[in-house]
Amino acid sequence: MAVDLLNARILKLSTSLRALPAVLRLATITGAGVASVAVPNAHAQSPEVREYQIKAAFIYNFIKFVDWPRDALPEGSETINICVLRDDPFADALESIKGKTVKSRRVAVRRIEPGRDLETCQVVFIGSSEGKRLPRVIESLQGLNVLTVGEMDRFVELGGIINFFVQNNRVRFEINVNSAERAGLKLSSQLLSLAKVVRQ
Amino acid sequence: MVTSSVTLLLAGAAYVTYDLITFRQAMSRDLMILADIIGNNSTAALAFDDQQAGAATLASLRAQEHIASACLYGKEGRLFAAYAPGEPSPRPLPPRDGCRRSDRGHLAVSRPIVFDGEPIGTIYISSDLDEFYGRLRRYASIGVLVILASSLVGWVLSVQLQRVISRPILHLVQAAKTVSERTDYSVRAVKQSEDEVGLLVDGFNEMLAQIEKRDAALTRMSNNLNQLYRLSTAMQEPLSLRDQLTRVLEAARQVVAVDRFYIWAVLPGETRLAALAGAGFSEEEWKDFDRVEIPLVEAGAMGKAYGEGAPLVFTEATPLPSELRLRPPYSEIRAIRTKSFIVLPMIARGRRVGLFTADNKWSRQPILPQTVDLLQIFASHAAVAVENARLFREIEEKGHQLEVASKHKSQFLANMSHELRTPLNAILGYTELILDNIYGEVSAKIRDVLERVQKSGRHLLGLINDVLDLSKIEAGQLTVSLNDYSFKEVVYAVVTAVEPLVAEKKLRLSVSLAPDLPVGRGDERRITQVLLNLVGNAIKFTDAGEITVRVTSANGAFLVSVADTGPGISEADQQKIFEEFHQVDSSATRTKGGTGLGLAIAKRIIEMHGGRIKVESAPGRGSTFSVTLPTRVTVSETS
Numbered sequence: 119m120a121v122d123l124l125n126a127r128i129l130k131l132s133t134s135l136r137a138l139p140a141v142l143r144l145a146t147i148t149g150a151g152v153a154s155v156a157v158p159n160a161h162a163q164s165p166e167v168r169e170y171q172i173k174a175a176f177i178y179n180f181i182k183f184v185d186w187p188r189d190a191l192p193e194g195s196e197t198i199n200i201c202v203l204r205d206d207p208f209a210d211a212l213e214s215i216k217g218k219t220v221k222s223r224r225v226a227v228r229r230i231e232p233g234r235d236l237e238t239c240q241v242v243f244i245g246s247s248e249g250k251r252l253p254r255v256i257e258s259l260q261g262l263n264v265l266t267v268g269e270m271d272r273f274v275e276l277g278g279i280i281n282f283f284v285q286n287n288r289v290r291f292e293i294n295v296n297s298a299e300r301a302g303l304k305l306s307s308q309l310l311s312l313a314k315v316v317r318q
Numbered sequence: 319m320v321t322s323s324v325t326l327l328l329a330g331a332a333y334v335t336y337d338l339i340t341f342r343q344a345m346s347r348d349l350m351i352l353a354d355i356i357g358n359n360s361t362a363a364l365a366f367d368d369q370q371a372g373a374a375t376l377a378s379l380r381a382q383e384h385i386a387s388a389c390l391y392g393k394e395g396r397l398f399a400a401y402a403p404g405e406p407s408p409r410p411l412p413p414r415d416g417c418r419r420s421d422r423g424h425l426a427v428s429r430p431i432v433f434d435g436e437p438i439g440t441i442y443i444s445s446d447l448d449e450f451y452g453r454l455r456r457y458a459s460i461g462v463l464v465i466l467a468s469s470l471v472g473w474v475l476s477v478q479l480q481r482v483i484s485r486p487i488l489h490l491v492q493a494a495k496t497v498s499e500r501t502d503y504s505v506r507a508v509k510q511s512e513d514e515v516g517l518l519v520d521g522f523n524e525m526l527a528q529i530e531k532r533d534a535a536l537t538r539m540s541n542n543l544n545q546l547y548r549l550s551t552a553m554q555e556p557l558s559l560r561d562q563l564t565r566v567l568e569a570a571r572q573v574v575a576v577d578r579f580y581i582w583a584v585l586p587g588e589t590r591l592a593a594l595a596g597a598g599f600s601e602e603e604w605k606d607f608d609r610v611e612i613p614l615v616e617a618g619a620m621g622k623a624y625g626e627g628a629p630l631v632f633t634e635a636t637p638l639p640s641e642l643r644l645r646p647p648y649s650e651i652r653a654i655r656t657k658s659f660i661v662l663p664m665i666a667r668g669r670r671v672g673l674f675t676a677d678n679k680w681s682r683q684p685i686l687p688q689t690v691d692l693l694q695i696f697a698s699h700a701a702v703a704v705e706n707a708r709l710f711r712e713i714e715e716k717g718h719q720l721e722v723a724s725k726h727k728s729q730f731l732a733n734m735s736h737e738l739r740t741p742l743n744a745i746l747g748y749t750e751l752i753l754d755n756i757y758g759e760v761s762a763k764i765r766d767v768l769e770r771v772q773k774s775g776r777h778l779l780g781l782i783n784d785v786l787d788l789s790k791i792e793a794g795q796l797t798v799s800l801n802d803y804s805f806k807e808v809v810y811a812v813v814t815a816v817e818p819l820v821a822e823k824k825l826r827l828s829v830s831l832a833p834d835l836p837v838g839r840g841d842e843r844r845i846t847q848v849l850l851n852l853v854g855n856a857i858k859f860t861d862a863g864e865i866t867v868r869v870t871s872a873n874g875a876f877l878v879s880v881a882d883t884g885p886g887i888s889e890a891d892q893q894k895i896f897e898e899f900h901q902v903d904s905s906a907t908r909t910k911g912g913t914g915l916g917l918a919i920a921k922r923i924i925e926m927h928g929g930r931i932k933v934e935s936a937p938g939r940g941s942t943f944s945v946t947l948p949t950r951v952t953v954s955e956t957s
Contacts (some may be wrong), residue, residue, distance in 0.1 A: 179365045182434045220434060308362030312371050 170211040172289045173282055177241060177267055178215040178225065180280060183306035186240060190263030190302070197226040201239035203255065204231060205247040207269075233258050244268045244278065252276050263302045274316045279303070292316055326468060327461070334457045341453060342425070349427045349445050352382070357431040357441040360390055364398060364431065364439045372399035384445045386424050390431075391440040398439060423447055486515040490522055503530040542692065545569045549699055559707040560595055563700055567597035570696040574689045576676045580607070581664070581700050582620065583672040591617055591624075591673065594704075603653040610654075616645040620673050623661040627670060629694070631660045633684035660685045662693055664701035671704040728793030735786035742782065746775045784915040791922045798841035798926050800951060805835050805869055805876055808842060812849045813867075819857050826864035827853075835871055839950040844923045849878065851916040852943050856882035863940070874949050875929070881942040887935040895933065896921045927951045 181198060191198070198220060202208065212227045219225070228239070232255055236242065242264050244255055249270050256277040259266060266278045273281035274294035279301060281292050292314035298305050356375060363371035372390045376399050379385045388401040426444035430437050493507040503526050509519045549569045553562060567579040578598035582591040593610045614621045619642040623630045632638045634657050643649060659677035663670055674697035678685065685693075749772045752760060760768065790796040809829060820827045838845075849867075856865045863883025870877045887895065896917050924931045928948045935941035 176366065182365065183362060222435075306362065308359065312362050312366050312368050 167209070167211070169284070169289060170208045171214065173269070174208060174211040174215050176282070176289065176291065177212075177243065178218065178220065180265065180267065180309070181220045181225070181241065183309035184265055184298075185304040185306075186265075187263050187302045191221070191223075191240060196223060198223045198241070199226050199228055199239045200241045200243065201228045201230045201236070202243045203245065203248055204229075205245050207245045207247075208243075236264065237262055239264055241265045241267060244270075244273070246270045252278070259301075265301065265303055266297070275318055280313070290314065294318055322472060323465060323469060326465060330461050330464065334454075334461065337457070338450070338454060342450060345425055345445065345450060346427065349425060349443055350429065352379075352385075353427050353429040353441050353443045356388065356443070357390075357429055357439075360399075360441065361431060361433040361438060364390070364392060365433065369399050373401070375399075376401035379443070382445075384449055386444045386446045388441070388443045391442070393438055395440070425450075482511070482513075483515060486510050486519065490515075490519055493522070497526065503533060542573045545573050546695065546699075549696075553699065553703060559703060562703040562707075563595035564597065566696055566700045566703065567595055570676075570693070571597050574676070574692050574696075576685060576689065576693075577678045577680045579674070579676045579696075581672060581674055581704075582612075583704055584614070584624065584670065585611070589614055591620060594672070599653070606651055606653040610648075610651060612644070612648050616648060618642045618644045620661050620675070623663050624670060624673055627663050627665065629660060629662045629690065631685055631690070633658045634682060635684065655679075658682055658684055660690065660693060662697040664697050664704065666698070666701035666705035669705060671701050671708070674700055725793060728789045728795075731785060731789030732793060732795065735782050735789065738782050739779065739786070742775060742779055746772065746779065749775065784919060787919050788915055788922075791919070796922070796926070798844060798923075798951070800839055801842060803838050803840065803842035803845070805838055805845075805878075806831055808846050808849060809867060809869060811846055812853055815850060816853050816857055819854075820865070823857060823861070825857060825860060825862070827857075828864060828866050830866065830868040832870040835869065835876070836949050838876060838947075839952075840927050840947070841923075845927070845947070848920040848923050848945070849880075851920050852880040852945075855916065856880055856884065856941075856943075860884040860940075871949060876945070876947045876949055878945040878947065879942055881940060883940045886937040886939045887933065887941055888937055892933050892935060896931070 177200060200212065200215075202212070206212075206229055215225050216227050217224055228235075230236065230239065230242075232248075232251065236259060240263075242259065244252065244266060246269055248255055252268075252270070252273070253276055256266070265280065267280045267282070268274075268278045269282040271283075274292050274297065277294070277297050277300075279294055279297045281294075283290055283292065290313075293305065293310060294316045295305065295310070296317055356379065359378075360372050360375045363369070363375060376388050376390060379388055379401055380403065383403075385401075385403065387403075390398040390400070392398045424444045424446055426442065428440060428442045431439040431441055489510070490507050493505055496505050497503060506523050506526065507519045509516050509523075546569070549566060553565075555562075557565070563581050567581065570576075570579050576598075578596065580596035580599075581594045583594045584590070585592050591612050591614060593607055596604060596607060599607065612620075614624060617624075619630055619632065619638055622642060637657060644651075644654065648654070656677040656679040658679075658681075659675060662674040662676075664672045664674050674693065676685065676693055749768055751757065753765060753768055753772065787796065809831060813827065813829060816827070853865060853867060860882045861884075865883075866879075866881045868879045868881075921931050924945055924947060928951055930946045931943065933941060933943050
């Protein structure tokens, strides 16, 4: 998909540019550093706090690279809701993105209980505390256009869409593109190029 | 050749410049698009702060051989990733110096990267200009090749064109040069082609032809004028009328292309024509023709032309109508018979004096209308000659008549004077005898009457003598008899004669004679008469004062002056006093007496001696008469 998109754009350009490599970018799992945009004064905090600040910034950025179907994000809606399921590991980290504008909408953060109000969420963060209940949670989200973000082993294998993991002391993420398709979401090839892609 | 090369070069340079500018703009645009693509592909890497991913994106520029360097900058201008060709792999870390913003000899663009309405970084790409310079070099070599090739083609073409254009033009120039050097307008250029140059040659030849034609016309006209000029000069020579007319006709023959010319004069009485002169005749013809006389009424066309005073032209096409033919027997004169001829009346000072005729008896060609004007000129020349001859004859005749009449008059006067003198001498003689008491004592009363008779008789005798002298002079009968004389004697004779008169009027007479007066030769009696007349006049018109007679000699002449203190003579009258029967004031004739002939006679006598007489005077200043008389007259001058 990434290749097609690139080629489609390049073909419109002059011949001198035609020689751009077909594969601009191999999907490799690469480290992602601190998103300085979202995380001011990051160096002053503890590693724990800093990790969640980075994750919060990543979630904010994910929204930019994900397209929701029109029903899930109707015209005229004012907010994009980031819902945190049950236990909130972010503490105040999500406050830094709360109220910011993305896709012309304000970012709102809500805490929810399983099985309730899920249809108003565009992004649902599922913390590690929900590990055992994950299959159920995933099931409850079936049919909804919700970007699920988690931070536990086998999250994407069990049907989650984006999962954070830490490698070489850097926050990275893996993406299950099939899950995303099932949720009716379109992910930017650029996002995929930064992620470890899983198909299941 | 040089011009076209320069033009080609300029046009080429302009095109190349335009192309290079366009090319550079296209390069710049392409580079900008490339930067935008790379920038777009780098948004995720920038957003997730993945430098390795950014470097990998930049590394895709490896396929672009002209990219010199590329850099991705983060939101705060922090160097995020960099690319430089030749590096083995994309580097996540920035190179030492990053991207220089002002690479010389490079084309660089810098574009902001905007994602979701938010600027998230900047991309900078710099391209070398190898392609640009390569194009420039290519153009330069192509340009040199094109100029070389076009020069070669141009040279070949010009060699060919020279054959087509230059050669005929050079030929034309040569012809023009020949014409101007030799002033020979019969030269013609040879036409070699039917193009513009051919037309030029045609035009040149046409021009020459016209000049030649005009030249010939001018020569002919100048020749005609020359003939006419010589003719009018000849007319002033003292030639007989026949000779003059022959000259006119010969001149006409040289100017006008007509076979024969002849002139008829109308004889006094205007009833007959006489053949006066001709040209172009054979001797035989002329014998037939010379001095033929034809009555005007029988002369046909000639009679008509003379009668109407207008020219008539006949040709074979417009033949002579039968009523205008010559009547027999004149029609039998073969020399006259012709079919193509012109008759011009000759008119001088408004008088018709004859006919000027020209014919083409031999060539039978019609007389050309344009020659009529010329013929008219010759006709009027001939007319003037005829008329002049007539006038001259007339004047000669009148002069002769006048001369005879004048002679008769003078003879009559001379006879008359002589006849008058004879009885008068008898009267005077007897009166003197009576006064001398020959016939007895005469009473004082009768003596007084007789003295008056004597005085009047002497006056009358003087008058008769003067008239006789004058008539002798007029008749050419007055002669001078040349003898040696002494002017001193002349002066004393005069003084003796006038002394009683001077004494009577109580005037003073002084005489001044140069001591060395030469012996003169002339008519002493006449010279005495002149001096007596001058002194007598002086006494007669002077009431008080003196009369001075002065005689000197110089340059072979006596210089005589008689000065008085009389009333003087006005300037206008000084001209008239030497004319016959003239006195200054006609009233003076009555008081002073005299005939008024004295000075006229004196003047004639002095002139007969080859001398001069003049007067200097002004009213109230007296008069001085001066005579210059040759000392020795050799031949008497008859007046």
